Amino acid sequence: MGTGREPHPPAHRPAQRRPAAAPPGAGHVALVAAQGLAEQPVVRVHSECLTGDAFGSARCDCGPQLDAA
Structure with a gap:
């Protein structure tokens, strides 16, 4: 899986979906707020x-649960 950026607009705020490096067959994704991260972001x-x-x-x-996060 690559590490490119892909737009992913959730209903409540703009964000980017970033594929994370993972072993073959294990897809992992990080959602990152479009405005950037706080100094100490909350991670789920x-x-x-x-x-x-x-x-x-x-x-x-x-x-x-995901919406509440």
């Missing part, structure tokens, strides 16, 4: 859940 490690994150499934709380 989030497990991937396509149905909860992308489709808002009510069967898990992954989407609401």
Whole structure:
């Protein structure tokens, strides 16, 4: 996976999605606020859940946890 930047506009504020270096087959992504980071940013490690994150499934709380972060 490369380390290029790709626009990724979440609903609440502009951000960039940056693929992070990872072993083959393990996709990791860092979301970085467009305005930059605070001196000591709060960091959240989030497990991937396509149905909860992308489709808002009510069967898990992954989407609401990510939105709250």
